[in-house]
Amino acid sequence: MSQELHRFQKSYYMSTKRFFLLLKVASLALCASLLASATQAQEIWKGEGKKAHAEGCPRLETMLADPQIKAKMSQITPKDMMSERIELCSKCPDIMAKLFNYDPKMKVYRDALWFRVHAENCPELILKEHKKTMTLAEADLAGARIGESGQSGRTNCCFFGYQRQHPQKKLTDETLLCGNDNKRNVKHIAGCHRYWPDRTDMRRPLKDWVADGFKVCDHCIERGPSVASITDEEWAKLGTPFEFVAPSGWSPTAFFPDRRPSQEELELLIQETLAKSNGIQELQFTDPLASMENFMVMRFFFPVHNWLDFYMAYRATGDERLREKLLESARHYNQLAKTFPSVAQAKASTPEGIPFMLTMAASARITLQLALKKPDSVSPEQLAEAEDFLKTMYLVLHPTCEGTRSKLDQEMRIPQELADDFRTRAFNRSMNGIGTLGIFAAAMEDLQTLKNTNQFQKAIQQYQHVAGEYIKHWFSKSHFCDKNGGFYYSYKPEDKAYEKVDGCPIFKRPEDAGHYSHTMQGVVFLYESAPELGANDQLMTAVASAIYHNSTTKIQRHGEAVLSGHIECPTMSQVDPYGSKRGGHQYSPARERFYVLEAFKEGMIDGLCDPLSSEEKAAANSEYDKRLATLYAQYANAIRKDRSLIHLGERM
Ligand SMILES: [Zn+2]
Ligand SMILES: [Zn+2]
Ligand SMILES: [Zn+2]
Ligand SMILES: [Zn+2]
Ligand SMILES: [Zn+2]
Structure with a gap:
């Protein structure tokens, strides 16, 4: 045994000795309190959401004093807290270290990407059976991060309250x-x-x-x-496949919502799109476990920008090269999910993670739409591949959406864990996952029609139900304003009753335009695939009204007339304009994510560019993302009138 380890163990035993002494004192105190009350151990209570409170927390006292709140609360064990990823609130006494007795000889699992170790039952631990193990004491001595997870390691996933004995390993000159x-x-x-x-x-x-x-x-x-x-x-494979070089003499100019650009302009837009990287998010490390850990922290929920570009460009042109481009990531994630199903299921355990399968769903849907409408345009291999994507998605989504993991929520009739997630997660983080479910269910319907069977009906209904419940919940937290016909909601579900003025709720934190635009992208996916779930013409028109109003109507803030960075109804912006508070967002013109709304309100793009001079506007709208978004708005406008339309290329 190394000298240092020996010293460490000695000091550990010393500290355990002290610990037992403390325990004796504590148990005496506990005996006293047992006499005083019937409480056996430190009680931990949880309500809705992901926070729990330990006895002694001031918040808990207030909550338990309210019979209505208390009725929704239940006690939870430390072990369940860990597996359900529930944390104590910031006001709670720090009791976690005392609750768990960390044995220095206990087995820990080492990550393959960052130098981190986890406990046996850590909820963040993936592919446990493939991981190297050591003892807790060895990990401490070696300087491993203990029980840390997340992008910067700020999240604790296990070993709560662990007091390390040795310093953490730092970057070196040779890193x-x-x-x-x-x-x-x-x-x-x-x-x-x-x-x-x-x-x-x-x-x-x-x-x-x-x-x-x-x-x-x-x-x-x-x-x-x-x-x-x-x-x-x-x-050597990283980055873009090739660099787009503009032909000499060509400079990009704005597209217009009511005019189809020339064939040359369209081809150049396609070339610019094809020059983008395939959008695969995790790096391909020598050790695939490291790649899977990397995959777990990467974010797919806005969704992946390049995937959206490929998708919109396909719908706006019907160009086969773009479909191939979508397939690169679809094939990659299909393979990932088949090789590491438990990782894929863990990623998709909340709507936030589901969009890693966006290109699988979208490309399968496109293939099946083509197969139904123009059978000759799809080969048997392409069809088999689309079906394979859907099969994989079903296997990945099944535990989350069909409740093998937890009991059903009484109100939503979906798995409890998913319902809790719906009620707590910020809308912008979930909506593209819900949109992906909408596309998935629509693709399954197409497959069912094509096969002339009803064998998928139960699954289709379940996934539609899940997406529908999300929208229903979103609506219940939202506001259709009769002052201007706009649609408004808060950044995340707000629990407390709103203050109401003149029939309008005053949200604590109205959605900012940036996050509204990401949320709306998920809604557009639903509009295309499953409008009957609520993302219909009426909603899109109300969304367009809210955004148009925001971009063209100044509000009074600190005695100054300004455009708001938050999407607030006329009453909200008058009573309590959010942007004046700390952390408020600034207004930004010409957000291309909103250009699609031109399909629901003529003059939308002009409205979004309202604060710009005509030169600024022409320059902004000649940018790639804006040209693409303008073209996609033409597609959205076309499917409003013809739901069978697969892409705008059919119109040429
Ligand atoms: Zn608390
Ligand atoms: Zn952990
Ligand atoms: Zn960095
Ligand atoms: Zn209102
Ligand atoms: Zn883009």
């Missing part, structure tokens, strides 16, 4: 950092959520970067060392 020679960029460890590597980036030891005057990413410092690597071969 490999990546980046280009742009002095303004900080340098990262491959796998950092703030870093989008490109094959032209260099990989050098930290000391060389620092000697050249570069800085190291704060998140990378905080998170600590990596234990994964990437081969030169994989590195």
